[in-house]
Amino acid sequence: MSKVITLTTDFGISDHFVGIMKGVMLGINPSVRFVDISHQIEPQNIFQAYYIIKFSYKYFPSGTIHLCVVDPGVGSARRPILAASKDFYFIGPDNGIFSFIFRSERSPFPSPSQGEGRVRVFELTEKKFFLPAISQTFHGRDIFASAAAHLSTGVNPSEFGKPVNDPVILNVPEPVIVPTQSVGTRNEIQGEVVYIDRFGNLITNIPAGILYPLKEQIQIKIKSKTISSLCKSYSEAEDLKPSSILDSWGLLEIFVKNKDAGRELGIKKGEKVIINF
Amino acid sequence: MSKVITLTTDFGISDHFVGIMKGVMLGINPSVRFVDISHQIEPQNIFQAYYIIKFSYKYFPSGTIHLCVVDPGVGSARRPILAASKDFYFIGPDNGIFSFIFRSERSPFPSPSQGEGRVRVFELTEKKFFLPAISQTFHGRDIFASAAAHLSTGVNPSEFGKPVNDPVILNVPEPVIVPTQSVGTRNEIQGEVVYIDRFGNLITNIPAGILYPLKEQIQIKIKSKTISSLCKSYSEAEDLKPSSILDSWGLLEIFVKNKDAGRELGIKKGEKVIINF
Amino acid sequence: MSKVITLTTDFGISDHFVGIMKGVMLGINPSVRFVDISHQIEPQNIFQAYYIIKFSYKYFPSGTIHLCVVDPGVGSARRPILAASKDFYFIGPDNGIFSFIFRSERSPFPSPSQGEGRVRVFELTEKKFFLPAISQTFHGRDIFASAAAHLSTGVNPSEFGKPVNDPVILNVPEPVIVPTQSVGTRNEIQGEVVYIDRFGNLITNIPAGILYPLKEQIQIKIKSKTISSLCKSYSEAEDLKPSSILDSWGLLEIFVKNKDAGRELGIKKGEKVIINF
Numbered sequence: 001m002s003k004v005i006t007l008t009t010d011f012g013i014s015d016h017f018v019g020i021m022k023g024v025m026l027g028i029n030p031s032v033r034f035v036d037i038s039h040q041i042e043p044q045n046i047f048q049a050y051y052i053i054k055f056s057y058k059y060f061p062s063g064t065i066h067l068c069v070v071d072p073g074v075g076s077a078r079r080p081i082l083a084a085s086k087d088f089y090f091i092g093p094d095n096g097i098f099s100f101i102f103r104s105e106r107s108p109f110p111s112p113s114q115g116e117g118r119v120r121v122f123e124l125t126e127k128k129f130f131l132p133a134i135s136q137t138f139h140g141r142d143i144f145a146s147a148a149a150h151l152s153t154g155v156n157p158s159e160f161g162k163p164v165n166d167p168v169i170l171n172v173p174e175p176v177i178v179p180t181q182s183v184g185t186r187n188e189i190q191g192e193v194v195y196i197d198r199f200g201n202l203i204t205n206i207p208a209g210i211l212y213p214l215k216e217q218i219q220i221k222i223k224s225k226t227i228s229s230l231c232k233s234y235s236e237a238e239d240l241k242p243s244s245i246l247d248s249w250g251l252l253e254i255f256v257k258n259k260d261a262g263r264e265l266g267i268k269k270g271e272k273v274i275i276n277f
Numbered sequence: 278m279s280k281v282i283t284l285t286t287d288f289g290i291s292d293h294f295v296g297i298m299k300g301v302m303l304g305i306n307p308s309v310r311f312v313d314i315s316h317q318i319e320p321q322n323i324f325q326a327y328y329i330i331k332f333s334y335k336y337f338p339s340g341t342i343h344l345c346v347v348d349p350g351v352g353s354a355r356r357p358i359l360a361a362s363k364d365f366y367f368i369g370p371d372n373g374i375f376s377f378i379f380r381s382e383r384s385p386f387p388s389p390s391q392g393e394g395r396v397r398v399f400e401l402t403e404k405k406f407f408l409p410a411i412s413q414t415f416h417g418r419d420i421f422a423s424a425a426a427h428l429s430t431g432v433n434p435s436e437f438g439k440p441v442n443d444p445v446i447l448n449v450p451e452p453v454i455v456p457t458q459s460v461g462t463r464n465e466i467q468g469e470v471v472y473i474d475r476f477g478n479l480i481t482n483i484p485a486g487i488l489y490p491l492k493e494q495i496q497i498k499i500k501s502k503t504i505s506s507l508c509k510s511y512s513e514a515e516d517l518k519p520s521s522i523l524d525s526w527g528l529l530e531i532f533v534k535n536k537d538a539g540r541e542l543g544i545k546k547g548e549k550v551i552i553n554f
Numbered sequence: 555m556s557k558v559i560t561l562t563t564d565f566g567i568s569d570h571f572v573g574i575m576k577g578v579m580l581g582i583n584p585s586v587r588f589v590d591i592s593h594q595i596e597p598q599n600i601f602q603a604y605y606i607i608k609f610s611y612k613y614f615p616s617g618t619i620h621l622c623v624v625d626p627g628v629g630s631a632r633r634p635i636l637a638a639s640k641d642f643y644f645i646g647p648d649n650g651i652f653s654f655i656f657r658s659e660r661s662p663f664p665s666p667s668q669g670e671g672r673v674r675v676f677e678l679t680e681k682k683f684f685l686p687a688i689s690q691t692f693h694g695r696d697i698f699a700s701a702a703a704h705l706s707t708g709v710n711p712s713e714f715g716k717p718v719n720d721p722v723i724l725n726v727p728e729p730v731i732v733p734t735q736s737v738g739t740r741n742e743i744q745g746e747v748v749y750i751d752r753f754g755n756l757i758t759n760i761p762a763g764i765l766y767p768l769k770e771q772i773q774i775k776i777k778s779k780t781i782s783s784l785c786k787s788y789s790e791a792e793d794l795k796p797s798s799i800l801d802s803w804g805l806l807e808i809f810v811k812n813k814d815a816g817r818e819l820g821i822k823k824g825e826k827v828i829i830n831f
Contacts, residue, residue, distance in 0.1 A: 004303055006296060012752035013290065013567065016610040019560060019591035023614035026558055026587070030615065033303070037296035043753050044812055056293040059418070060300035061307065072812060075787025136787050138802035141613070198289035199320050233352025233413050248415035258321055258349060281580055283573060290567065310580070314573035333570040336695070337577035338584065475566035476597050510629025510690050525692035535598055535626060 002033045003152040004061055008052055008068040009140065010041040017138070021069075021145035024131065028149035035060070044072040046097050050170055051195045054100040055249055057088055067148045068092040069140035080124040080143050081164055084157045091124075091148045093139075096170030125161035173270075175206045189275040191252070193222075196269060200260025201253050204273045208244075208252035211275070218277040220244055222254055223267060234258075279310045280429040281338055285329055285345040286417065287318040294415070298346075298422035301408065305426035312337070321349040323374050327447055328472045331377040332526055334365055344425045345369035346417035357401040357420050358441055361434045368401075368425045370416075373447030402438035450547075452483045466552040468529070470499075473546060477537025478530050481550050485521075485529035491554045497521055498551040499531055500544060511535075556587045557706040558615055562606055562622040563694065564595040571692070575623075575699040578685065582703035589614070598626040600651050604724055605749045605757075608654040609803055611642055621702045622646035623694035634678040634697050635718055638711045645678075645702045647693075650724030679715035727824075729760045743829040745806070747776075750823060754814025755807050758827045762798075762806035768831045774798055775828040776808055777821060788812075 005025065011017035018039055025032055037056050041049050049070040057066050064087075071078075071093040079094040083101060090098045102119045124130075124143060129150045131142040147160060175191035191206035202222075211218055211230060220227040225242050237243035237257040242265060247253035252273070255261045262268070282302065288294035295316055302309055314333050318326045326347040334343050341364075348355075348370040356371040360378060367375045379396045401407075401420060406427045408419040424437060452468035468483035479499075488495055488507060497504040502519050514520035514534040519542060524530035529550070532538045539545070559579065565571035572593050579586055591610050595603045603624040611620050618641075625632075625647040633648040637655060644652040656673045678684075678697060683704045685696040701714060729745035745760035756776075765772055765784060774781040779796050791797035791811040796819060801807035806827070809815045816822070 002307065004300075006300070010752075013590075014592055014594035015751045016591050016606050017752075019589050020610050020613040022589045023558075023560070023610065023618070026589070027613070027615045030556065035296050035299045035303070036290075037293050038291055040291035043814075052293050056297050056300065059297040059304070061304045064300070073787075073789050076789040135802035136785075136799060137807070141802065197292045197294075198287075231413075233350075235350050235353040245413060248412035248418065253414070260320075279584065281577075283577070312573050312576045312580070313567075314570050315568055317568035329570050333574050333577065336574045336581070338581045341577070474569045475564075475571075508690075510627075512627050512630040522690060525689035525695065530691070537597075 002031045003029070004033045004035060004064040005148050005152060006035045006037050006056070006060060006064060006066050007039070008037040008041065008049055008056075008066070008070070009039045010043050010045065010049070010070045011039050011140070013039050017140060020141050024141055024145045025149035025152075028146065029152045032149060032152045041070050044070065046070050046072070046095050046170065047172065048195070049097045050100065050172060053090075053097065055195075057090075060088070062087045063089075065089040065091060065148050065151055067144055068097050069144050070097060071095070071139060074139050075136040079164065080139065080147070081121055081167060082124055082147065082151065082157055082160050083119055083121045083167070085119045089151060089157070091144055091151065094123075094164070094168050096168045099168065099170045099172075102167055102169075120157060121164040121167050122157055123161040123164050126159060129155070129160055173205060175204075186276040189277075191273045191275070193254075193267060193269055193271045193273060196262045196267075199255075200262040200264070201247070201255045202261050202265075202267055202271070203247060203249075204252045204254065206252040206273065206275065207250050208246040209250050211252065211277070212246065214277045218275055220252070220254070221274040221276075222271060223265060225265065227254065279308045280306070281310045281312060281341040282425050282429060283312045283314050283333070283337060283341060283343050284316070285314040285318065285326060285333075285343070285347070286316045287320050287322065287326070287347045288316050288417070290316050294417060297418050301418055301422045302426035302429075305423065306429045309426060309429045318347050321347065323347050323349070323372050323447065324449065325472070326374045327377065327449060330367075330374065334367075337365070339364045340366075342366040342368060342425050342428055344421055345374050346421050347374055348372070348416060351416050352413040356441065357416060357424070358398055358444060359401055359424065359428065359434055359437050360396055360398045360444070362396045366428060366434070368421055368428065371400075371441070371445050373445045376445065376447045376449075379444055379446075397434060398441040398444050399434055400438040400441050403436060406432070406437055450482060452481075463553040466554075468550045468552070470531075470544060470546055470548045470550060473539045473544075476532075477539040477541070478524070478532045479538050479542075479544055479548070480524060480526075481529045481531065483529040483550065483552065484527055485523040486527050488529065488552070488554070489523065495552055495554040497529070497531070498553075499548060500542060502542065504531065556585045557583070558587045558589060558618040559702050559706060560589045560591050560610070560614060560618060560620050561593070562591040562595065562603060562610075562620070562624070563593045564597045564599065564603070564624045565593050565694070567593050571694060574695050578695055578699045579703035579706075582700065583706045586703060586706045595624050598624065600624050600626070600649050600724065601726065602749070603651045604654065604726060607644075607651065609749075611644075614642070616641045617643075619643040619645060619702050619705055621698055622651050623698050624651060625649070625693060628693050629690040633718065634693060634701070635675055635721060636678055636701065636705065636711055636714050637673055637675045637721070639673045643705060643711070645698055645705065648677075648718070648722050650722045653722065653724045653726075656721055656723075674711060675718040675721045676711055677715040677718050680713060683709070683714055727759060729758075740830040743831075745827045745829070747808075747821060747823055747825045747827060750816045750821075753809075754816040754818070755801075755809045756815050756819075756821055756825070757801060757803075758806045758808065760806040760827065760829065761804055762800040763804050765806065765829070765831070766800065772829055772831040774806070774808070775830075776825060777819060779819065781808065
């Protein structure tokens, strides 16, 4: 069965970078299958890459190799790494983009990444798995694509280099629960918008599943707006009003029906979201 | 031989949605082949999806599954459907995006879709062909991709659910022929611009093949402009002047040589086009 | 082993053009593999297509077919051609987009294309390798995709039509070396920016490898700016200052660390670059 390699980069789709990476990989493993996750990561935005891969990686067949090249440190001393979890492989620069699989979660909520088991991390140093010449500016081609293709042929992860015990951990914002302090006050969850999708829907870092039983009693505040219900579908929301829903990753999502909520509400990533219940 | 699944969505290419759908499908059928038709359908624009699939579906191998997720009603009562024609399968929401294959054409012109034979339509209700958990917001992943992948493994369409006899028919604009009323007047065809492509070429809903014999005698009016010839190639047109040509779908197309006609002429979808002959 | 066909076009990714070309090819050769290099070539920009393919073609497996449709002359007398080099095939219009493989290089520097050996060029005239009906506006579908797919099944290049001895050669800008004229003056290389990538990095036509030994003594002038060093990595550059580096194609690249140099410096393709050493 063909191995699957996914690609997530900030290379865009106008230039030749992504095509060349695939050409390099097909030269090493002609039967490998590619799936593009996104090449539209904002240039050098490792946080966006982190969320894209975190949201995606579990939906692929066991054994899939997730190749991610968002690499502002290319050519510097930052390490190229390979991480192997129970079911998946991750190849890219050691700048935190994969840290959802190896950090001890600080979140008070159950982590979607629990269950990956022990994750082994290796530095890519073994030159026989690179292209013969390493450029200063395109390790996506010379190191990462080449190593991913060799991995897809069945090379053992430990053959690529020495174990890494201190991979970079990205400091992503986690929601905080502030329990009620006295009679008459309410519990509070403090979170923020961590991702805005193509439709302008505002994805927060607040797991929404636990909110549904409280549905009638919650109040969501974002900017100067208050939202007091959780919808069961986009179409059941009132027109033109900010509404909320449990999104397809179990997170609280704020939207405006058939509109771009980010634009309508003038909200960007990082906007605070407060829930009282 | 590997089955082909095409994808047409309004998910864009920045987010992880399309990659995840492919991951889900490869988990069910590792040998399936994907072809992206477009993920740049304007959000919720079912008319644009209709034209894109109508223009495309016949150019694929027999047995191809056309998966289309432009789904403003996700999570509501709108039905997920599977349509099977003589040569192709169509999977997506029942909102009219596939109606070119099952409506009785109102057009006075021969339909490009004639020849699809009897089309059977089924509601997707059989949960064993879905992902185990169905979200409220991403049926592209949980229902449509999963069902398409199962269909590609050879499951019979009738196993997915009950027959649907009243699929939604989209009310797309059709051209009208107004025959000459009296001596000295001319026949008239009234149509409109239904699609504008990347180059800014204006695709109308008027079949142009029948116009060629009349080439010298026709007058095309659009906005305040009059065009009086049908070109044989883009390059034979005069610079900077609106010109017309038989496009690659047999439709009348209005263009400006090496320019963006939509922008140059200030024309949008829906603009009326009148032909006198 | 499956043959690889790469695609480079100005068709964009919103319309159905690229998907249809792939559908046509899968109908002829169901096992062919596709790699998209770029569909975001500016409409009709044959120079941009030239650089994209020149930068990319060598990174693919031997036997790869490079299909390129940037074709302002579609429907006119311009010839459709197939070029076969030692390792690769090229299919597209005869408008110079492939001329890097068959021109005698005017550049004073060693050419990256040397080693392609004798290149045979054929006009595509044999109608059995086309679709049955040839439109006036979409030869990408009716001629080029169809011919590429037939070629991928093992048809000999000479079966497609008569040899072409005078393929169109694009007049791309080449750098010029002006040797020192007298004591006290310096050698000069005159080049220009030929490509700007997604990150806003300015790719020149000046091979930079020969500059590294001179590293300390060179001065690069672009617009009103002077750059006096060649970096070893993007990250070693000073913030906000135009810097230079040897890019991954061996060319001199001018960049601003973690910024869009094209925008920051107000520089477009064609801007002159002068090196004194």
